[in-house]
Amino acid sequence: MRLDTLYTAETPEGIALSLRPAGLFARGLAYLIDFAIRMGIFVGISITVGMLGKMGFGILLVAYFCLEWFYPVIFELTRAAATPGKRVMGLRVVMDSGLPVTPAASLTRNLLRAADFVPSFYGAGIVSMLWRRDSKRLGDLAAGTLVVFSDQVSLHGSVPAAEPQAPARPLTAREQMAVVSWAGRATRLTPERFDELARIAQPVLGPDTSAGGGASASQRLLGVAQWVLGRRGGGAAQTRGGTTR
Template sequence: MSLDTLYTAETPEGIALSLRPAGLVARGLAYLIDFAIRLGIFVTISFAVGMMGKMGVGILLIAYFCLEWFYPVVFELTRAAATPGKRVMGLRVVMDSGLPVTPAAALTRNLLRAADFVPSFYGAGIVSMLWRHDSKRLGDLAAGTLVVFSDQVSLHGSLPVAEPQAPARPLSAREQMAIVSWAGRATRLTPERFEELARVAEPVLGPDTTGASASQRLLGVAQWVLGRRNGAGAADARGGAGR
């Protein structure tokens, strides 16, 4: 049995996203940081309205309600998609498709913290996070959300190794850029989408005499565009271009 903490999601465009769900410890520490911030705000407001009598009590109750239920929602709908505590821990909230969290999902996951709290001290939520490989609590399950580490990723990687292949016709600069960009996304696209896009470029591949897939042949063209002519896909591009 292999252990894998990665969660793979596929966007409607066919791009495969590898997300790393945050576990109990990281999320627990983020919650404690947010709790300290909310407590500080509540204490400050209580001092400010302490001399206002019943009106002050009413304001304090409204402040408590907003801090408890809407503090996370407001921050999760920002560009960072995270409360201050989550940002300190390098976390963010996304939909389980990898897309940005929606207002409805943010509201649902936070209102259902009441269910996670059952029977006490977030018992149900803790059990759910420990049980599932994606560390979803009950609110996340209902809202279709994930709390993940927000490590930056590169949309373009190194080109896969392929035998250089000359295109069937001269390529414009724009076409060369498109092919190299496509090849650099080999690890970001699902195999099906990668092959589908390669078939779009079949006119520049010429007749197939090797039985290789369209994607493998187009990868060869990408290597050729980069100046690699010696039959080794891993050769240095500048060295190949100088020949």
């Protein structure tokens, strides 16, 4: 079984997001990059305040605390939703729903790194990531967050295959665009939402020509989308742009 597999989240608008959780290797490399950056900043501060005696030591302790606990939070709340290490590895932090991470969730997942660290060297976190298909560590489980690959997703895909079906009436150019746009989102919408939107277009659906007459609204509208794209079934009257002639 692969460590990185697809995770599907549904937004409040009914859009299905296909996310690819990042596994142990990618997240481990991102952590090492961030660790090197934090150590570089810490060494720089140490050199700067080294001549201030006890006051400098106090500043150094505060700097270490901020780097250890707030370095990830600050970067995760930016638009990139990722620390520099995660950005190098093409990762980002999101909520389980696929929405941007919230301040409370980011703070929770990072404070609980202490639990992931036990008994040593992030032992509990590594076991959790290897055990779960979504590669969540304990902090992610508590905060409801997910570390995913930030690959760009196309809003419109190819129109699913369907038997071409003429519309019940001629379609305007705007209606044709709406039907094709809807069909191109088949992989991004949940089946329930996809069919719900298709039922809104009932007035343009022709008679159900499927065997047994049991085709759903979405199947029939996909046939109209194929018709609008110029694909014709055998024996069907020729049309142009969704209007018969």
